Amino acid sequence: MGIVALGYLGLGVKDLDRWRKFATTDVLGFEEMGTAPDGTLYLRMDEYHHRFAVRPSGEDDVIYVGWEVANAQDIDVMANRLRTAGVNVTEGTPEECANRKVVRLIKFQDPAGSPLEIFHGALQLWEQPFKPSRSISGFKTKTADGQPMGLGHMILFQKDLKAAIPFYRDLLGLKISDYIDLDGPMPGLGVATFFHVNPRHHSIALIQVPAPKHLQHFMVELNNLDDIGQTYYKVQEIGVPLSLTLGRHTNDHMLSFYMQSPSGFDIEYGWGGRLIDDSKWVVQQHVAAATWGHQVPKRAPVQQPVQAG
Ligand SMILES: [Fe+2]
Numbered sequence: 272m273g274i275v276a277l278g279y280l281g282l283g284v285k286d287l288d289r290w291r292k293f294a295t296t297d298v299l300g301f302e303e304m305g306t307a308p309d310g311t312l313y314l315r316m317d318e319y320h321h322r323f324a325v326r327p328s329g330e331d332d333v334i335y336v337g338w339e340v341a342n343a344q345d346i347d348v349m350a351n352r353l354r355t356a357g358v359n360v361t362e363g364t365p366e367e368c369a370n371r372k373v374v375r376l377i378k379f380q381d382p383a384g385s386p387l388e389i390f391h392g393a394l395q396l397w398e399q400p401f402k403p404s405r406s407i408s409g410f411k412t413k414t415a416d417g418q419p420m421g422l423g424h425m426i427l428f429q430k431d432l433k434a435a436i437p438f439y440r441d442l443l444g445l446k447i448s449d450y451i452d453l454d455g456p457m458p459g460l461g462v463a464t465f466f467h468v469n470p471r472h473h474s475i476a477l478i479q480v481p482a483p484k485h486l487q488h489f490m491v492e493l494n495n496l497d498d499i500g501q502t503y504y505k506v507q508e509i510g511v512p513l514s515l516t517l518g519r520h521t522n523d524h525m526l527s528f529y530m531q532s533p534s535g536f537d538i539e540y541g542w543g544g545r546l547i548d549d550s551k552w553v554v555q556q557h558v559a560a561a562t563w564g565h566q567v568p569k570r571a572p573v574q575q576p577v578q579a580g
Contacts, residue, residue, distance in 0.1 A: 273349070273444040276421030277474040278339035278393060279322050279371065280489060282534065283330035287312060289533040290325050295404035298506055298530070299491070299538070300498075302402050307370050316410040316491065317401055320372045320394040322422040331534035333486040335378075335386045338443070338468075339421070342391050343375055349389050349443075350377050356442055363388065382434040385427050385485040407502070408495035414546065420471040423541075426487040432464065432479045439466055439475070448473050448547060449522050449555040456559060465522060470546040472523035488529065488537035492544055496526065499542045503528050518564025521557045529565075 284290050287310070294301045294314050304313035304321050313321035326334060340346055353360050363376035374392025381387055403409060413420050429435040439445045445466035453460035460480065465473035478487065493499060503517055514537045515529035527541030 272341050272345055274338045274340055274389065274468045276339045276419045276469055277336070277424065278319075278390060278421060279324065279337035280333055280422065280425065281311075281324045281326060281335035281337070281371075282486075283326050283328040283332060283334040284534050285327075285329050285331055286533050287325060287327040293511075293533050294323065294325065297509060298502065298511060299540075300403040300405045300407040300502075302404055309370065311370065315396075315401055316422065317412040318395045318397055319412075320396055322412075324371070330484075332484040332536070333385070333425070333427075333489075335388050336425070337371065337373075337376070338387065338389045339393065339419070340389055340391050346375060346377055346389055346391055353379055353442055358442070363390075381427070381429075382431060382438050383427065383429045383485065407498045408493060411492040411494050411544075414470050418470055420469050420492075421474055423489060423491040424471065424473050424475060425489040426463075426476045426478060427485050428480045428482040428487055429477045430479070430481060432461070432477060435477050435479075436464055439477070444468075445475065446549065447554055448552070449557065451522060451557045451560055453478070453560065467547050470548070472525075472544055472547055484536070486536045488539055490525070490527065490539035490541050492525070493540065493542045496542045499526060499528070499540060502540055506530050513568045515565045516568055518561040518566070520565070521559050521562050522555070524562075527565075 295303050301314035301316050304315045306312050310327050312325040314323040316322045350360050358379050360377050360379045363378055368376055372394040373390040376388045376390035378388050445468055448465040448467045451463045453463055463476050463478045465476040468474050512531040514531055517528045519526045523544045525541040525544040527539045529537045529539050532538050
């Protein structure tokens with residue numbers, strides 16, 4: 272079956288205490304799920320034990336990306352395919368599986384050196400319902416009929432899209448959703464490529480930017496439009512820098528805003544993204560990222576060079 276969802280993200284951060292407040296009661300609304308022996312803070316957004324693991328290791332970047340498959344056989348298929356193509360694949364240790372709270376994982380890197388994992392058997396806590404840490408409706412991680420949509424999406428910087436696109440499409444089996452030519456709105460940034468693995472419009476997009484880090488932004492989707500509006504004003508009241516104002520994207524139709532995380536990379540807080548039905552979807556291209564809004568706020572610090580999708 273291949274990859275079914277973007278399952279978890281590991282973030283290495285400098286300021287764990289600031290992240291703990293930002294990700295829970297101050298802004299994002301995740302549920303705090305305790306810490307691992309290595310100091311990793313677990314953050315929950317649905318029935319999975321956690322979707323985000325924040326480790327005080329100082330990178331201020333993504334330190335691992337967890338792609339979910341259905342079972343151990345699918346891990347074997349993916350590992351064989353990657354190894355046949357010359358990718359160095361290592362088996363996750365029992366300690367790493369315990370840290371991620373999965374049955375098994377393998378580790379490898381994409382062409383830009385982004386640390387990727389494929390796992391199965393994530394711990395889910397149906398007996399302990401998700402409890403957001405502030406008053407929000409919760410996060411959309413599955414369709415109305417229960418198909419997994421994963422934690423949201425992320426944008427990764429790539430050094431060479433000519434190498435990265437075949438890696439994600441042909442080796443990992445992701446499907447291209449569409450493209451946004453950013454050279455119009457943001458000259459020099461080229462074409463962003465968006466990929467899906469389930470009905471979520473994209474689980475990952477790639478842009479060719481010579482950035483020192485891997486993660487440009489990640490997005491989480493809320494169940495209720497009011498959560499976006501209320502949080503949009505809350506972050507401005509408490510001084511979280513906005514990176515892009517409220518707006519709606521051309522390709523996934525997400526109504527969202529972008530803010531700066533305590534690590535400098537951006538976080539998109541969104542609602543209302545359109546779903547992809549592979550039996551009907553045709554690949555599209557766009558020359559604008561927003562149908563309205565998503566403007567760089569005046570006087571706000573913006574540390575990342577691009578916003579897309
Ligand atoms: Fe996004």
